[in-house]
Amino acid sequence: MTIARDHLRADDLTLPQIADAVGYLFPFAAAFRRHHGEPPGTWRQRERTAARVLRSDVTAAHRPQRDLTEPGRAAGTAERSEPPPGIRPRRAPARGPAP
Template identity: 75%
Template structure:
């Protein structure tokens, strides 16, 4: 029964997004024939060391055409979007898992926990360990 309710919720949200001009950019981009496959690849494998030329090839576009279309539809450069997606996944891991920072770094595509921590700090203004502690403390309150 829970899975049925989850499915109904997802279908309702999708239906609303299809008919809404305020649907999130990533949702609109996922149905864009120029960007959908590349965006799906980013979402499916954030840890892969993606490059713009590789994503462009998935889309069947030149690097410049892909980068331009991506920025037009999503409002940011492909690598900026990838970093944001990786940070979203990292926050999910930090909230829900007891993975080490090295394991999270590996899972979201950073070569070292130091590179991951530096990017996380730049995006969130604090190190991932501090962020995890604060979030877990807030969840218990």
């Protein structure tokens, strides 16, 4: 079943082709379901979806960040911008004397 699982994950073989490759004829889907808890087609779809999500997360994590600083200004030294009109900046709460 491990070899069948690897074929499902990596290849575009049909289920009968995978069954033949691992030595099963007709009871392949039932045996796969008993071993993995779900039919081979469902398992393949879930694995491919998970791999696609994982690839997109890894790609996003390694995407270079844009430099949003002004030309001539070093990164990380941008001045604080003023809030839009009508919006007051948040202030830290005042602390009273300790009890």
